[in-house]
Amino acid sequence: MKGKVVILxxxxxxAHAMLIMRxxxxxxxxxxxxxxxxxxxxxxxxxxxxxYVDEGKSPRPDLILLDLRLPKIDGLEVLKEIKQSEELxxxxxxxxxxxESETDMARAYHQYVNxxxxxxxxFTKFNEMISDLGFYWLxxxxxxxxxxx
Amino acid sequence: MEExxxxxxxxxxxxxxDPAFRKLVQTYLRSADMGFVLKEAGQKEEIQDAxxxxxxxLVLMDILMPDKSGIEWLDEIVEKRIxxxxxxxxxxxxxxxxxxxxxxxIDYIPKDHLTKDRLLSTIKITLETWKRKRAEEEKxxxxxxxxxxxQKLERSNRELQDFAYIASHDLREPMRKISAFGxxxxxxxxxxxxxxxxxxxxxxxxxxxxxxxxIDALLTYSRVTTKAKPAKRVDLKEAIEDLKxxxxxxxxxxxxxxxxxxxxxxxxxADPSQVHQLLQxxxxxxxxxxxxxxxxxxxxxxxxxxxxxxxxxxxxxGVGIEEANYEKIFGMFQxxxxxxxxxxxxxxxxxxxxxxxxxxxxxxxxxxxxKGSMFWFTMPTITNDELRITN
Amino acid sequence: xxELRPATILxxxxxxGDQKLIKVSLKSQKIxxxxxxxGSGEEAMDFLYHRGKHSAETPLPDRILLDLxxxxxxxxxxxxxxxxxxxxxxxxVVILTSSDSEKxxxxxxxxxASGYIKKPVELGDFKRVMKEIEAYWFIIxxxxxxxx
Numbered sequence: 219m220k221g222k223v224v225i226l227x228x229x230x231x232x233a234h235a236m237l238i239m240r241x242x243x244x245x246x247x248x249x250x251x252x253x254x255x256x257x258x259x260x261x262x263x264x265x266x267x268x269x270y271v272d273e274g275k276s277p278r279p280d281l282i283l284l285d286l287r288l289p290k291i292d293g294l295e296v297l298k299e300i301k302q303s304e305e306l307x308x309x310x311x312x313x314x315x316x317x318e319s320e321t322d323m324a325r326a327y328h329q330y331v332n333x334x335x336x337x338x339x340x341f342t343k344f345n346e347m348i349s350d351l352g353f354y355w356l357x358x359x360x361x362x363x364x365x366x367x
Numbered sequence: 368m369e370e371x372x373x374x375x376x377x378x379x380x381x382x383x384x385d386p387a388f389r390k391l392v393q394t395y396l397r398s399a400d401m402g403f404v405l406k407e408a409g410q411k412e413e414i415q416d417a418x419x420x421x422x423x424x425l426v427l428m429d430i431l432m433p434d435k436s437g438i439e440w441l442d443e444i445v446e447k448r449i450x451x452x453x454x455x456x457x458x459x460x461x462x463x464x465x466x467x468x469x470x471x472x473i474d475y476i477p478k479d480h481l482t483k484d485r486l487l488s489t490i491k492i493t494l495e496t497w498k499r500k501r502a503e504e505e506k507x508x509x510x511x512x513x514x515x516x517x518q519k520l521e522r523s524n525r526e527l528q529d530f531a532y533i534a535s536h537d538l539r540e541p542m543r544k545i546s547a548f549g550x551x552x553x554x555x556x557x558x559x560x561x562x563x564x565x566x567x568x569x570x571x572x573x574x575x576x577x578x579x580x581x582i583d584a585l586l587t588y589s590r591v592t593t594k595a596k597p598a599k600r601v602d603l604k605e606a607i608e609d610l611k612x613x614x615x616x617x618x619x620x621x622x623x624x625x626x627x628x629x630x631x632x633x634x635x636x637a638d639p640s641q642v643h644q645l646l647q648x649x650x651x652x653x654x655x656x657x658x659x660x661x662x663x664x665x666x667x668x669x670x671x672x673x674x675x676x677x678x679x680x681x682x683x684x685g686v687g688i689e690e691a692n693y694e695k696i697f698g699m700f701q702x703x704x705x706x707x708x709x710x711x712x713x714x715x716x717x718x719x720x721x722x723x724x725x726x727x728x729x730x731x732x733x734x735x736x737x738k739g740s741m742f743w744f745t746m747p748t749i750t751n752d753e754l755r756i757t758n
Numbered sequence: 759x760x761e762l763r764p765a766t767i768l769x770x771x772x773x774x775g776d777q778k779l780i781k782v783s784l785k786s787q788k789i790x791x792x793x794x795x796x797g798s799g800e801e802a803m804d805f806l807y808h809r810g811k812h813s814a815e816t817p818l819p820d821r822i823l824l825d826l827x828x829x830x831x832x833x834x835x836x837x838x839x840x841x842x843x844x845x846x847x848x849x850x851v852v853i854l855t856s857s858d859s860e861k862x863x864x865x866x867x868x869x870x871a872s873g874y875i876k877k878p879v880e881l882g883d884f885k886r887v888m889k890e891i892e893a894y895w896f897i898i899x900x901x902x903x904x905x906x
Contacts, residue, residue, distance in 0.1 A: 308867035327848040330870040354894040362864040544775040550881040
């Protein structure tokens, strides 16, 4: 049984974050989107530390959208910690970045990223991609723990 | 015991190689005038003979017997559960006396302390103890038997569930192929078949699809027990809000239905996903079976009952159910209406019943035809400890 | 998006019926792809390492669609092996199975599967999901540049 769908969005650019949230909300795939602006906060949220100690404040996400260039802790480092944690490994992580660098892509795949998306410059295409990706991961793909506890 | 002695004389076997001592015992017992029947045995063969013939109610056994010791006899009598044994001990044989008790003698009398009163009271106590012991043994045996039967039942129940799960799980795959390739055939033959042939193919595909739905339903049903999770505190209001937003959203929109929660609902202690499923099925049932042109209105109430149960009522304004069908609707694949009129697996309420009963509750319905139905069920309430933790 | 090159897909699936259904569903899309089909985990290993009847030069696939329940080497064991191989681990593996058991889902992610899709029961849904898989994994997610 599916419960509320939760997305954790890790994005330092506020404009991008707002846009992504709007598109996902319009596509009606996610009920709850948590936005954090740096890698440190993302890890605090996921590992329920600091201001996220309370489980109610940090529901387990069904999908993590992760930017690569982040303040404090880098996106790849966040990815690494997620995929090394037995608790969190099952949550799909989608890298959402402007970097087309092959090194970045290779590094992300090396850390078992679930998929790597390059943000299109074109506004419409960007919208389409976000909506498609939300739909793909939250409607078609299965993750553990989507059953109501 | 006295009553028993009146009914049937108590037969006592005295085993002692000393005839004078046997005589003494006989004298004591006779003078008691309680209808004792005495059987005397001094030799190994005599004892064996008396025991083999049976009907002995009590054995008085000298510890020092020729050929075969009193302890050996005791072991045999205890082993075969022939009768209670009272050991007769000589001077200085305290140790053996204690050993004999360990090995199953009910009591012992030192020969040099033998008086009529001592003998009679020992016999009385021994017979009572023996009777009680036998009763306890019988009870234990029955309990063991019951336990064994229970285990057998549980085992075969589990096997049956596993079978249902495996059967439905593995049957799904070939059914999926029949339906999928049937549909592919239907697409590729479009325009090439006459009306009759088209219909035949459509019936085939429809049958396969229905079979698939039934298999899925069976799987859901068997999962209630095979995939059960531990009980937790479940907030019913929260569960219903979730259902409104997710699982029942489409149905609510389609039927223009509403769900109203009257007053705060008590929490229950149950498998959370099963509570979800239970509420979903009961509410969906109310939404689906609405009267023509009248949007369904569902009202949910709940109250704390005595004996640690919560009673939940889900009332609708739908088509209603005839009293004759109150039981039937909770059965597997029971439908009161045609498949065309009302879609569904025909298993929703059977699953509800299984979930409720698995939690030790009951489920039922009261209804007025053409006015609406009120489904109710009971579930265990949360214990005070739980309350303290969650609050 | 930019110029798309044909994607190379390796389908690891033992059921001939599903092989065909997947092939038919992928074909009905406009996306150009090269689909290779193998019937077991062992054969998939042979394909990747150019052994046995796959000793001829076969391309390294861009993505692998992997069934879980197969006789012999199952999907999980295959996944475990290729994710331990420095050269193969970057290939994204999407599980495509009839199982929706929590354990299978969890095991798959623990073994670093990229995604997990349950084969839908309805043909229409099946085609739809294949279309979504193609669109997502081959168009939205950029294919890695062709090398080796």
